[in-house]
Amino acid sequence: xxxxxxxxxxxxxxxxxxxxxxxxxxxxxxxxxxxxxxxxxxxxxxxxxxxxxxxxxxxxxxxxxxxxxxxxxxxxxxxxxxxxxxxxxxxxxxxxxxxxxxxxxxxxxxxxxxxxxxxxxxxxxxxxxxxxxxxxxxxxxxxxxxxxxxxxxxxxxxxxxxxxxxxxxxxxxxxxxxxxxxxxxxxxxxxxxxxxxxxxxxxxxxxxxxxxxxxxxxxxxxxxxxxxxxxxxxxxxxxxxxxxxxxxxxxxxxxxxxxxxxxxxxxxxxxxxxxxxxxxxxxxxxxxxxxxxxxxxxxxxxxxxxxxxxxxxxxxxxxxxxxxxxxxxxxxxxxxxxxxxxxxxxxxxxxxxxxxxxxxxx
Numbered sequence: 201x202x203x204x205x206x207x208x209x210x211x212x213x214x215x216x217x218x219x220x221x222x223x224x225x226x227x228x229x230x231x232x233x234x235x236x237x238x239x240x241x242x243x244x245x246x247x248x249x250x251x252x253x254x255x256x257x258x259x260x261x262x263x264x265x266x267x268x269x270x271x272x273x274x275x276x277x278x279x280x281x282x283x284x285x286x287x288x289x290x291x292x293x294x295x296x297x298x299x300x301x302x303x304x305x306x307x308x309x310x311x312x313x314x315x316x317x318x319x320x321x322x323x324x325x326x327x328x329x330x331x332x333x334x335x336x337x338x339x340x341x342x343x344x345x346x347x348x349x350x351x352x353x354x355x356x357x358x359x360x361x362x363x364x365x366x367x368x369x370x371x372x373x374x375x376x377x378x379x380x381x382x383x384x385x386x387x388x389x390x391x392x393x394x395x396x397x398x399x400x401x402x403x404x405x406x407x408x409x410x411x412x413x414x415x416x417x418x419x420x421x422x423x424x425x426x427x428x429x430x431x432x433x434x435x436x437x438x439x440x441x442x443x444x445x446x447x448x449x450x451x452x453x454x455x456x457x458x459x460x461x462x463x464x465x466x467x468x469x470x471x472x473x474x475x476x477x478x479x480x481x482x483x484x485x486x487x488x489x490x491x492x493x494x495x496x497x498x499x500x501x502x503x504x505x506x507x508x509x510x511x512x513x514x515x516x517x518x519x520x521x522x523x524x525x526x527x528x529x530x531x532x533x534x535x536x537x538x539x540x541x542x543x544x545x546x547x548x549x550x551x552x553x554x555x556x557x558x559x560x561x562x
Contacts (some may be wrong), residue, residue, distance in 0.1 A: 228265060231465065234272040236294030238282035239405065241275045242428060244487075245358045245449055245480055250275075253451075253476045260468045281420040282403045286452075287484060290349045290498055295457045296469070298356065302385030302448045303403075306543045307348060309528060310340040310535075311450065313542050314357075315386035316521040318444045319514045320546050324363035324481040327445040330545040331355045332477065337541065341531045345450075351458045353473035356449030357481045359422035360488035361442045362387055365435040366418035367411055369501070373509050373516075375439075382410045382419035386520065390420070390443060404429065423491035424484065432498040441505045441513065445484075445513025451476065514554040521557030536561050 235254070237246050254271055261267050280288035282304045288294050301311035313334060314327050319326055332355050339512070345352045361431040364370060366379070371438030378396035381388070400416050407419045412432040419435060426432065451473045459464065496502060505513075521539055528535025538560075545556040 236297040316524040320549040324357035324445045324484040328357040328481040331447045350452040353451040354477040355447045364439040370439040379417040382416040432500040
């Protein structure tokens with residue numbers, strides 16, 4: 201694979217333009233910018249970064265004509281693997297990228313706020329906005345990324361809700377007992393109250409092989425990703441448990457590179473990051489029903505988990521949200537305040553949790 205390069209100008213200055221126009225074009229400052237992600241471009245959020253974020257930045261910069269960006273795009277392991285984006289941007293291997301935050305619970309603990317509060321909202325748009333509001337109201341998320349030599353632009357929610365996909369039928373909570381389940385990060389802790397269930401850490405591109413080879417019998421992901429990565433071929437059963445939408449992507453910029461950018465470019469990148477956040481979350485929700493249908497058409501079978509079984513699952517879990525908050529509190533960060541504020545935001549948006557994680561704070 202080769203790196204993809206594009207510029208805000210479709211081509212060089214065409215022959216026949218006036219000297220004045222040619223002079224104006226040459227007065228533009230051309231800024232090189234390398235965008236990275238370890239996931240392949242078929243991943244929805246990568247495709248939309250390339251197809252929405254970049255053209256939108258170019259469009260807004262073209263309004264003043266002061267700057268253009270010479271984009272270099274490197275996805276799917278060309279520069280970094282999925283777990284390597286945080287380190288890659290920190291080291292300047294990429295200037296801007298999409299960090300999969302669920303891989304970095306130690307370095308970016310506050311990013312786990314929606315992952316530690318399952319069974320509340322399956323609306324990606326609401327969760328994305330709530331997390332970004334938390335980032336604005338509390339300095340913790342920005343401080344964690346600053347320690348990684350990065351600037352936080354916006355969070356991203358690319359899934360409508362985690363579901364359980366398996367090689368054999370799962371009809372109830374008891375059917376999960378004893379299973380090895382692939383997941384990525386905090387969602388593996390959802391299994392801790394289920395006897396014999398064991399989480400196996402992996403990345404989305406590896407789930408197909410993990411299921412096919414028997415490394416796991418199930419995996420937690422979402423229908424759009426299941427369709428994109430052809431999971432129905434190896435895991436033709438889905439338990440619709442609606443575990444919840446989770447912020448798992450954050451657009452960041454290398455801090456040294458950010459400091460070198462003109463204010464106008466910074467403003468455009470910041471504004472478009474928020475547009476990208478809402479755009480991707482909207483796509484996640486728009487595709488949810490269609491992806492579920494496509495999964496069934498691809499050979500999958502869906503079983504809806506009953507309200508009683510979902511409640512039992514929520515009650516079986518340790519309160520990972522309270523633990524998360526306490527760990528941040530002990531580190532001098534306002535974990536408990538952040539958790540309460542987040543729960544309040546979801547409640548204000550009309551979502552009632554199966555379990556009030558904040559009510560159990562010490």
